[in-house]
Amino acid sequence: MALLEGQGLTKRFGGVVAVDDVTFSVERGESVGLIGPNGAGKTTLFRLLTGIHEPTEGRVVFNGDDITGMSPHRICHRGLVKTHQIVRPFENLTLLENATVGAQFGGRDPDDPEERAYKALEFVRLADAAHDPPDTLSVGALKRLEIARVLATDPDVLLFDEVAGGLDSDETEEIIDLIYDIKARGKTIFLIDHVMRALMTVSERIFVLDNGRLIAEDTPDKIQNNDRVIEAYLGESGNRDASNPISGD
Numbered sequence: 030m031a032l033l034e035g036q037g038l039t040k041r042f043g044g045v046v047a048v049d050d051v052t053f054s055v056e057r058g059e060s061v062g063l064i065g066p067n068g069a070g071k072t073t074l075f076r077l078l079t080g081i082h083e084p085t086e087g088r089v090v091f092n093g094d095d096i097t098g099m100s101p102h103r104i105c106h107r108g109l110v111k112t113h114q115i116v117r118p119f120e121n122l123t124l125l126e127n128a129t130v131g132a133q134f135g136g137r138d139p140d141d142p143e144e145r146a147y148k149a150l151e152f153v154r155l156a157d158a159a160h161d162p163p164d165t166l167s168v169g170a171l172k173r174l175e176i177a178r179v180l181a182t183d184p185d186v187l188l189f190d191e192v193a194g195g196l197d198s199d200e201t202e203e204i205i206d207l208i209y210d211i212k213a214r215g216k217t218i219f220l221i222d223h224v225m226r227a228l229m230t231v232s233e234r235i236f237v238l239d240n241g242r243l244i245a246e247d248t249p250d251k252i253q254n255n256d257r258v259i260e261a262y263l264g265e266s267g268n269r270d271a272s273n274p275i276s277g278d
């Protein structure tokens with residue numbers, strides 16, 4: 030049985046069809062990526078999965094249960110959680126307190142949210158700064174704090190929304206290593222990223238959205254050579270002579 034499924038998911042905002050009849054499934058322990066040109070509907074799809082938006086049509090099935098229309102809080106309790114694209118920690122709280130809020134908000138284990146938060150900070154290598162405020166953190170460290178916040182909820186599935194966005198190459202490598210470590214703990218990973226190197230390295234399978242529709246689903250190698258996918262990206266830039274826009278190199 031698939032762990033996470035979208036069945037005919039559609040989301041309309043007035044006249045805009047952001048997600049258009051998307052059906053997919055993700056198995057337990059898989060790491061999959063979601064790509065597509067700007068405005069393709071990636072973030073909206075993630076928001077449908079985590080209860081931030083309710084689909085206009087279709088269903089979200091998690092662990093065999095229909096979770097369509099449930100609140101993000103209840104979905105998080107069930108073990109499905111998403112990182113925020115723009116990381117905005119509580120500035121007046123320490124890193125540990127920030128991660129503890131995550132553990133208390135979504136955690137399934139009512140005991141020791143602070144201990145779980147501390148372990149999550151250790152995991153992302155921020156424990157040394159546990160009692161500091163977040164205002165001195167680099168962009169890379171802020172992204173790691175966001176990962177700690179969601180890890181502290183003890184999820185089964187982590188949806189990463191642009192975790193490698195805005196990072197330099199060392200920070201990107203650090204995030205890639207972290208995602209591998211999270212996967213090695215048996216977690217299921219679903220990520221959106223414009224940083225193709227990160228996405229192509231980490232994902233075993235890739236879904237491609239264009240204009241809200243799922244246009245391809247394949248291994249990273251095959252996706253990088255899929256004419257329809259390349260066309261969708263090149264159509265966006267208008268530059269037909271550009272080098273492969275979805276190369277992970």
Ligand SMILES: Nc1ncnc2c1ncn2[C@@H]1O[C@H](COP(=O)(O)OP(=O)(O)OP(=O)(O)O)[C@@H](O)[C@H]1O
Pocket residue numbers: 042045046047065066067068069070071072073074
């Ligand atoms: N809350 C909203 N209200 C109205 N339109 C929206 C809303 N959210 C998204 N859209 C529209 O839905 C479409 C898909 O947007 P979405 O942000 O999901 O795309 P994306 O693939 O994540 O884009 P990007 O890569 O630029 O982040 C766009 O046309 C966007 O303008």
